[in-house]
Amino acid sequence: MPGRKAKGAPWWQGRFRGYGYRMTVPREAIVGVLSETSKHLSAEDIFLEVHKVYPSIGLTTIYRTLELLVQMGLVFKFDFGDKRARYELAEGPKGKRHHHHLVCIGCDTVIDYTDFIDEEIELLGQTEKGLSKKFNFKITNHLIQFYGLCKRCQNKK
Amino acid sequence: MPGRKAKGAPWWQGRFRGYGYRMTVPREAIVGVLSETSKHLSAEDIFLEVHKVYPSIGLTTIYRTLELLVQMGLVFKFDFGDKRARYELAEGPKGKRHHHHLVCIGCDTVIDYTDFIDEEIELLGQTEKGLSKKFNFKITNHLIQFYGLCKRCQNKK
DNA sequence: ATGAAAATGAAAACCATTATCAATAAAGAT
DNA sequence: ATCTTTATTGATAATGGTTTTCATTTTCAT
Incomplete structure (x- = not known):
């Protein structure tokens, strides 16, 4: 029953443990927020969201946890051109x-x-394979983004 | 004779004029530095290089000119994970x-x-075409990067 | 329950990038 | 060649997202 609200430990706890990290309330809350949205949240967005439930959790912890999550491969970090990640x-x-x-x-x-x-x-799979061999790289991730003007911005000028 | 050192105006001057921008010594110097390297220079790298020949040119101008160049499509701006662009x-x-x-x-x-x-x-060409149509986007550029561990870093840990 | 180590929060520090503004230089007109 | 207009520049200060610091709190194996 894959869609059910499980009462047990969320699936990501094992991931933390596997890396030797402790499971804490802030970490739980942060992953929770990320798992419930399809938006691209900034650190502050996440802070504000977490703050509603746990007002004592600070922005510093958000940053630290996000860095951890990125390093664990659980979260991707993007740069879309506005200043914030x-x-x-x-x-x-x-x-x-x-x-x-x-x-x-x-x-x-x-x-x-x-x-x-x-x-x-x-194609990426093939490319990764080729690059790994040629450059002795262990590829873990890729980033593909297209840039351009949306309809609204095309008409602006 | 395409490889010859031309005495006339460098090819990029027309590009500036075309955009209604003036051709200046700092702009000349900055494009010059970029055109002579295959490295990925930061604003400060460029500043230091330009500084050797024109010590009066300030870092502010480097940033401003780079922004201009990016906007003109003459230069690409990347984020590789260290803090600087x-x-x-x-x-x-x-x-x-x-x-x-x-x-x-x-x-x-x-x-x-x-x-x-x-x-x-x-593949990118096809994808761009499809995306343009579907989302009404005028695509001008793309970014593809693979992330992973180089040989040295694989052995480190 | 207990204690060692990890994690946290508040505040200060960091630092690449931007905004400000008076001074300078480019390019067309004279 | 000189003048005039206006874009461009450079020094400085400001900005603001992200990191550091460090004393305090929390986790979790024992």
């Missing part, structure tokens, strides 16, 4: 589909797309 | 081949690769 939960067990981004350089709006992912993924 | 001349008339990046998350080393570019470019 954006964070997204990497695909979890019940996760949404893997997607790439379409970024408007006029208004910094970001569209997630999944439409052409399959072909991309296949 | 990195800049690269977009392919010019005598430019090097278009390339993508392989970024080590251990030491922030960046490798330019061109090996698998052709297949990637073709």
Whole structure:
């Protein structure tokens, strides 16, 4: 029954333990917020959201935890052109589909797309294999973003 | 005779004029530095290089000019994980081949690769076309980066 | 329950990038 | 060549997201 609200430990706790990290209330809350949105949240966005439930958790902890999560591969960190970094939960067990981004350089709006992912993924797989061998790299991740002007910004000028 | 040191106006001057911008000594110097390296320079790197020849040119101007160049499409701006932005001349008339990046998350080393570019470019072209139509986006650019651990960093831990 | 070590929060520090503004230089007109 | 307009520049200060610091609190194996 995959969609059910489980009472047991959330799936990500094992991940923390596996890395030798402790499970804490702030970490729980932060992953919780990330897992309930499909938006690209900034550290402050997450702070504000967490703050509603746990007002005592500070922004510093948000940053520290996010860094940890990125390092664990549980979260992706993006730069979309506005100054702040954006964070997204990497695909979890019940996760949404893997997607790439379409970024408007006029208004910094970001569209997630999944439409052409399959072909991309296949090519990426081959490319990764080739690059790994040639450069002795252990590839763990990739970033694909298209930049351009959204409809609204095309008309602006 | 494409490889010759021309005495006339460098090729990029027309580009500035075309945008209604003036051609100045600092701009000349900055594009000059970028056109003579294949490294990924930070604003400060460029400042230091320019400073050797024109000690009066300030860092502010470097930033302003880079922003201009990026906006003109003459320069690409990248974020490789160390805090500073990195800049690269977009392919010019005598430019090097278009390339993508392989970024080590251990030491922030960046490798330019061109090996698998052709297949990637073709797929990207199709994807761009599809995305443009579906989302009404005017796509002007793309970013592809692979992340992982270089040989040295794999052995470290 | 207990204690060692990890994690946290408040505040200060950091530092790449931007904004300000008076002085300078580019480019067309004279 | 000089003048005039206006973009551009440089020094300085300000900005603001992110990190550091360090004393306090919390986790979790025992």
